[in-house]
Amino acid sequence: MGKNNAKISNAVIKRLPRYRRYLIELKKKGVEKISSKEFSSLIGYTASQIRQDLNNFGGFGQQGYGYSVDGLYKEISAILGLDKEYRMVIVGAGNLGQAIAKYTHFHKQGFKVCAAFDINPNLIGKDLDGIEILDYENIVEYVEEEEIDIGIICVNRDNAQEVADKLSFAGVKGIWNFAPTDIEVPTHVALEVVHLSDSLHSLAYHMNDIQKKEVAQDKHREEENLRD
Amino acid sequence: MGKNNAKISNAVIKRLPRYRRYLIELKKKGVEKISSKEFSSLIGYTASQIRQDLNNFGGFGQQGYGYSVDGLYKEISAILGLDKEYRMVIVGAGNLGQAIAKYTHFHKQGFKVCAAFDINPNLIGKDLDGIEILDYENIVEYVEEEEIDIGIICVNRDNAQEVADKLSFAGVKGIWNFAPTDIEVPTHVALEVVHLSDSLHSLAYHMNDIQKKEVAQDKHREEENLRD
Structure with missing residues (x-):
């Protein structure tokens, strides 16, 4: 799978989830194959952009046939690592943390929220649609024992870096940061950021x-x- | 203010909220001026990138002095349109919609959530920390009468386009889309998208x-x- 993943640009990676979403829609409609031209009119990228993007991963298209919708869906899912299950914890069980805990959409896609953590005694012990809020003091043990892959940071700006350090130390492989600040992580930890305020601005x-x-x-x- | 705003690339615009965040931190620390080199080591862009970005708007820097932190903060805020107040409605009062309604961070920055809308009779009439959930049937009247600037879409994929059409018709100037799908808006309406699933992928x-x-x-x- 893939020719030389090391060189794929971030811009291409960012487009893959979008390709995948459109492929899901096509599958739902029973479409079995699609040309880069048809795909182009649907998704809004040029046909040559689409061919170039997908060539990064070894192509998949067959001359004169186009792309197999299901085949391409499966390949992109595998490239994104969506053929696995991911175990996640949320740090910061305020409004945003609670919303993410309850957002079932992620669970359907193989991303399971195992627990939420907070320092607020009024929140610790509470249950968010089956997800327990635990004491932040015990997060390192929990991440190690439960083999957590992803830590989701929903604390305020001032505590975000400390939480990122602790999650990285405990062994998560990825951090999804919602705190409105920039954080640093070790090179072996992947970081993805959602800056809601920046987006609104x-x-x-x-x-x-x-x-x-x-x-x-x-x-x-x-x-x-x-x-x- | 600004030389020729029409030509500023989206990439520059996307960096402005980040500059602004760092300027707020500097202001908090009592820093009054900063050179592009110092700013560079802080924010991680090169000094020449910073000078180039800020030149898009007419510079602001003085040779041998650097940038005035407060001056630059105010200029960027004005460029982003953050010297005004914005009135917003949320459509879809599920978990995500409720979280955004309760997220006070936006309110502090001049973005006020005036009401939330839903079609679910169990939600209509409820109160989210002072924000009422209203019947989606009445959204056009409400947007017109309350002079709403921004509609936030938190409905599911299948209803997102219809909601965008209705909000645009009612006269919002901007749409902030959280639904996991691509939507189209008229040219006189600004669109900003937060694709949580894409980010997680x-x-x-x-x-x-x-x-x-x-x-x-x-x-x-x-x-x-x-x-x-």
Whole structure:
């Protein structure tokens, strides 16, 4: 599987989950094969981009036939490592941590939340739809004994690095950071970040940008009308 | 403010919220000015990248002085449109929608959740820390009357496009989509997407990639040892 995974750019990796989502939709509709051109009109990347992306992993397409939807789905799933199960813990059982604990969508995809951790005595011992909130003091033992793969950080900015250090020390292979700050992890730990505030700020920028352009257009139109 | 905003690349825009976060930290520490070199060692971009990014907006830096932390903070905030207040509604008051409704972090930054909407009669009428869940049937009226700027989509995949259409029709200027699917919006509406599943799948990929490299290194080391 794959020719030379070491050189695949992050941009390609980021597109793979999206390919996979569209393949799931195609499978649901009973579509068995698809050309890069058909795939292009669906997903919005150019056909040549699609061929180039998938070539990174050895191709899969057959000349004159296109891609097997199920075959490609399985290959991309394997490349992403989605043919396995992952055991996760959440650190920080506030609103966001609780929402992620209860978000069953991940569980269906093989990502199981085993427990949540907090330092707040009012939260410790509580149950979130079957997921217990445990004392953060015991997290290292728990991660080791339960062979946890992923730690999800939902604490506030100031505690995020300390939690990341502890999770890395305890042996997680990946950290999913929701805290609104940048953290550092050892090279043997993978890091993926969801910066909700940054995303909201980008949205604000684009809203204002659209409005500025509209104002400029209106002004231009008025000037044209005056000239007539 | 700004020279020619029309041409600024999305990559630069995406970095601005991050610059702003670091400037907030510097302000907290009482730092008043910073050179692009110092900023570089802090944020991890090269000094030339920083100068190039900030030049997009007209510079702000003074030769031999560096950047004024507070000045730069204010300028970036204004560029991002964070000197205003935004009124938001959440559509879909399930776990994720509820978490976002309760996430006070956004409110502090000028993004106010005014109401949540759902079709589930068991949820309608409930109160989420002061935010009422209303009947989705009335969303167009509400958005118009309450002058809502942003609609946050937290419904499932199958209903996301319909919700986006309704929000756009009602007059929101921006949509923040959390539904695990791609949606289309009119050109006068800004769209920002948070694909949690895609992010988790990227994490899985990177975890497996690190592991593959470790296995390859171990094998290499074993072969070296055999040769000795």
